[in-house]
Amino acid sequence: MMPTQLAEAVHGAAAAVLAERGLDQSVLPDQATVSRTKRPEHGDYASNIAMQVSKGVGVPPRELAGDIASHLANYPGVRGVEVAGPGFLNIWVAAAAAGGVVREIVRQGDAYGRTETLANDRVNLEFVSANPTGPIHVGGVRWAAVGDALARLMRAAGADVVTEYYFNDAGAQIDRFARSLMAAAKGEAVPEDGYVGDYIGEIAAAVVERRPDVLSLPEPEAQEVFRVEGCALMFDEVKASLTEFGLTFDVFFNEQTLHERGEVQAAYDLLTERGYVYPKDGAFWLRTTAFGDDKDRVIRKSNGNWGYIAADCAYYLDKRRRGFEKVILVLGADHHGYVGRLRAMVACFGEDPDRHLELIIGQLVNLTRDGKPVRLSKRAGTLVTLRDIIDAIGVDAARYALARYSVDSAIDLDLDLWTRRSNDNPVFYVQYAHARMASVLRTAAERGVSRGDDFDPSLLVHEREGDLVRALAAFPSVVGMAAELREPHRVARYLEELAGTYHKFYDTCRVLPHDDEEPTDLNRARLWLVEATGTVLANGLWLLGVSAPDRM
Structure with missing residues (x-):
């Protein structure tokens, strides 16, 4: 049973209770939420749906939760339900229903984890976009890792995403x-x-x-x-x-194109027509203060040259005319001042910046070794470049490290840590877990132990097996949430938790029989579980642009 299926069951049980009581069903949320519990004595999952709707129907939450629990307990695959605290539902799932997730993962393969959360979104995602005046520096490297992970995540959540690099070759x-x-x-x-x-x-x-x-x-x-x-x-x-770095863009767009095709002039004319361009001191200004900017912006200088915002205006219109409903820009920490002006610019065109524009502002990356700042590059002056990072720690470690932290937090990237072949190196920890699983499956094949075409999921009753199954079942919701919130670091942290859960399972539950033993149905069921875990780790690493090695 997937968490989404359990959530549907909880919603159905709540709807049935309200119907029986003659209460207003419109107070129900569109979807019920279920979350993994932190302690096994509190069940496998919990839901607060009774507390969400009790006020709207005038029934005490514990009373309502009791009725919902009675209905839910009869749902196939639900082993038990209890009411806790002010009205929480603690839910236990039968081993056979929970273990069915393993079968689903193996059968879906690299499609497992994909959702339709963002199915109606058509997005232009612009990131890196460094000026062509030097190599990509460490800040741009972070946006390369984060931007590509965002594109992969949003596509996995069903969005139609085009990645774009804006090449500012004018000015x-x-x-x-x-x-x-x-x-x-x-x-x-x-x-x-x-x-x-x-x-x-x-x-x-x-x-x-x-x-x-x-x-x-x-x-x-x-x-x-x-x-x-x-x-x-x-x-x-x-x-x-x-x-x-393993990154390709769908579109490389040159600023010069906007000038050559007359798009800058066309954007200027449209803004003039809309009444937001005015003359002052020999120049022409865009009245962005009308929509909350801290000051108006020069759109055409007194010498006739275009102001910086002119190309921004034309470029935004170009993206919208190409059919993108949302324009997302991933910008560095030095671009905080752009937020107000770009949102105001969109409003000057008569469009809704909340709907059509999204700005992601990230923080800086500092390279350290033994706690001290590191300067790697002589070639690029004082800059640390993309190739410097690759040479120092490798592509996989760089991608993982730069996507592992929330973009609104600065990173101190310890070069010694990220090259270490030990469990305190997060990317090594996760990749080693995948290699360990691949080794188990290879050993099984060498010894003629096959998982078979199917297995009995009801055999996976050990506490460590249950922990692992629940962790695997959570992957689609992690992907959907990470995509919706634009937070790829959620995937990295999930993978580390999953790797730890697997290691505890493997250290406790023997997967393969001893050499002198015949394989049992439990051995085969655990092989399915190992293969499913490897699939999820590989899928998660792929979302971050990181390889899943079979050997290390």
Whole structure:
């Protein structure tokens, strides 16, 4: 019995009680909730449905809970129900019904855990989107891990998700990048506001190799060559490092496209038509204060160039015109000031920012070793880059570590911890559990012990077996909740708990018979349980973009 099935049974029992009493059934929630209990003496699951509806129907919650318990006790697969506290239902599930989850997991394979929680959502998910003025740094690495995990989670919950990388190849920072390259190519000092790091010299040399004539061109033409060629080379490196991280985007979108297609002008015209653009001090301003921003924003400068928000306006409209109902942006800690202006921008277009825009603001990552800050990269100046992280701890550890914590908390990433082959390294702990399960299944095959085509789930009555079965049954709800709340760290913490539950089971319950014994039905049932647990661990690791090795 899956928790969702039990929740339906609880809802049905409550509806039946209200109907019998002639009470208003509209007070019932759309879905009943059941949660795993922390202590076995309190049952396998608990529900507070009686407490939710008692006030609405004028019946004391314990009295209502007693009637619901009487109905629920007759439901197939329910072993017992008791009323606890002010009106909680503590529910015990029969071993055969609980163990049926194991059969379902093995048969569904990598589809297990998928839900329809977000089935009606069509989402554009933009993350990383680092400017093409240098390699992806450690902050961007975190958003690469978190963003990809979010995309996987939301798809697993039924959403239609397109991942997008916005390549900001226009504006003042690109001009500074081009001037920095040109200075490096000429052997001159980098401009005071320019970019530093060995990579600048490397890219400058590559531009000269591509265009040997560039240094003989007039300065404005030379700078344009360095801009175009430098951005292209930097973008190639960004894509290559993302691929090395195991990440591919559905769409790479260039800001320059918005200008070339006239979309910036079109967005400006629409906002003007709607009455939110006004002249002041020779420039034109977007009246974002009308919708809660702390100040209005320059949309067109006095020299005729576009303000920064102009491309944001055009890009948002472009996404909406491509059919996305919700635009999600994953932004770094230095972008808190963008929240008010972007929400106001959406409102200026006459749209609802609560419905169409979602901003996820993350916190910083600090690399440490022995409790002290670490600087890994000379090539990128003071930055720590994506390739630095990969070289230091590997892709799996980096992805897991960066997705393991809530995005609104800063991370101190201990490089020694995440390379350690021991149980205090969370990713090793989870991957080792999967490898241990694969080893059990290999040994069974080598000894000719087959799990068979089916098994008797009623045999899984040991306390440790029950703990493991309940943990496995919770996986779809963890996936759905993590997707809905945009919190991939919930999956990581679940996997660590599941690995621990498995180790306790394996240390207590013998899975394979001794060499001189014939396999029993209990051995076969436990093999099903091992295989199901391995499937869930692999599915959860996949959601985080992490491998599930069979050997370690």
